[in-house]
Amino acid sequence: MSKSHPPAAPAARGRSTATQRRSAVPPRRLAVPWRRWRPSRAAAWLILIVLMLVTLLPFYWIVRTAATTNSSLFTGDQSFLPPEPTWVNFERVLGLSSTEEAMAAGGSGAEFDFLLYLRNSVIVSVLITVGQVTFCAMAAYAFARLQWRGREAVFYVFLAALLIPPVFIVIPNFVLLNQLGLLDTFAALAAPYFFVTPFMVFFLRQFFLGISTEMEEAARIDGAGHPRIFLQIDVPIMSAPLSTAAILAYVIAWNEFMWPLVAGSDESVRVLTVGLSLFRAGQPQAGPDWTGLMAATCLGAVPVILLFLVMGRRIVDSIQFTGLR
Amino acid sequence: MAIVSARAARQHQHRASSGWRRLRRSQGWVAALFLLPAGFGFALFYLWPALRALWMSFTDYNLLRRSGDFTGLENYRQLVDDQLFWHSMWVTVQYVVINIGMQTVLALAMAVMMDRLTRSVIVRGVLVLPWLIPQVVVGLLWLWMLDPRLGLVNHLLEMVGIGGQAFLGSPDQAVPTLAAINTWRFVGYTALLLFAGLQMIPKQLYEAAAMDGAGEWRMFWRVTLPLLRPVLALVLVLSVVGSFQVFDLVQVATGGIGGQPGGPANSTLVIYVYIFRQAFNFNQAGYAAAMSAVLFVLLACVTFLIMRSLRGSRSDLA
Structure with missing residues (x-):
């Protein structure tokens, strides 16, 4: 797109020798080359707005579909607003309506216990977040703040694990938890992410390296041990990055699919992502229950979107931080 | 600080030396x-599963036995x-090339536009939103959006x-469609990483x-792109390696409703699914x-090559 842009303001003016240009162009124009209102700027804004619409439209369409009855869906009505707005799909996905009512509204009659899956997802994600952030923060402290032999080497071993494709270790982990008799328990679903992920150690270590050591030194002189320094000085200072880390850990755990698919297929521990995929797989080819599926999809996205509305800025900042390391 | 009491202050001199040394000595523990x-x-x-997987690849390990x-x-x-293994590798490579091509160019354009136009967190937030949604949800969402009839x-x-168009129902269109869906999900995230680099x-x-008379286009090629190189290398490694490992999306969105993932006719049988x-x-x-061991080696090589060719660990700014 930028190819069609006319050159920036200063360049458009005098075009002769370098020395002439330098003297001819008023310096205040130079500070921000693209600030003035000009067609290229308007075009760029237009593109950005279109991209935002393309991002948001599918989300709206989930809600729109979920608020439509299955019968009006199959007439091919594509109006922007739902033709006959209804709560029936949300009700039947949440199990608030009887099976007969649900079948009448277009359900396949298949069991889909949304609230149970939602609860399971929350349990697993909270377990993972608490364990992972605690233990990774401790490890990050050891890597960033303590002096010991072999520190760099051990850290690089942790880093190298970032390269392992999850599918490579999913099979042995499945075998291990099978041998321990833990399959289809919350413990199994959380275990591989509960203690550590290489990414989290790396992420938190970068923050520990960034904070000043002055407070720690003062505490040391006053005779505080490392556990105390960690808990009473570093954790409070790091509260912002730690909560960012917690959000990231939670979102990643919430979105996890392959591990819970193999380790937690049982209904009692089934998480939302697995439940949604099975709901879709259980649909009849001829007339799938789109409105029910979209109501479930919509509800499945709500917890993350809520989190995002509350913590959006922090999430955005943390992603930017990852880019910079 | 609560730790500093009057007594501690009195013993300051004494403690400073002995406490410090004690801590130094015991840091290993x-x-x-x-x-x-x-x-x-x-x-x-x-560590243990990685070694075990390597050992398993030399056995006829069976999960039931x-x-x-x-x-x-x-x-x-x-x-x-x-x-079928080579077919799935080929499908995966096609997917990665289309996905990364679209995603990187688009993300770069978005990042430059954000950098030049606005500091708004709302804009960045909206664009990164799809990244936060479970891939399973993204798959279902697009399965519905792209339904041939409705x-x-x-x-x-x-x-x-x-x-x-048939989109996911057509053997020819299914892979590009998946790549486009994944681009939709990741482009904002990628743009944000690049934006941070900018x-x-x-x-x-x-x-x-x-001052030297360079236009936007020239500045982009001569200033932005070279100085963005380390971040670009990191972003490429992250997205290429991630793209190779596509699984959730294919598992949920392909084969039609109630069908076998990887379809139609194995046209979307990516290596993870296989x-x-x-x-x-x-x-x-x-x-x-054994197949995942091969994939592991392949991904390590790809990472190494990208970092090497973009000299990703060094910055021109330093």
């Missing part, structure tokens, strides 16, 4: 203690002759006079370039381990 939980998890769920016998290089020999996309295409480029360089199928549907865990 302290470190071990701090690393204990993470190290335990790391050994049990990363929970055992396997050593078969040497048999799995790797089978892999060389396995048409989907919104085909409706819009017909409105502008282009006929309806913030690091000193503004004086643009002023100097403008490995998964061998391990958990066909009980060929040993063979699946």
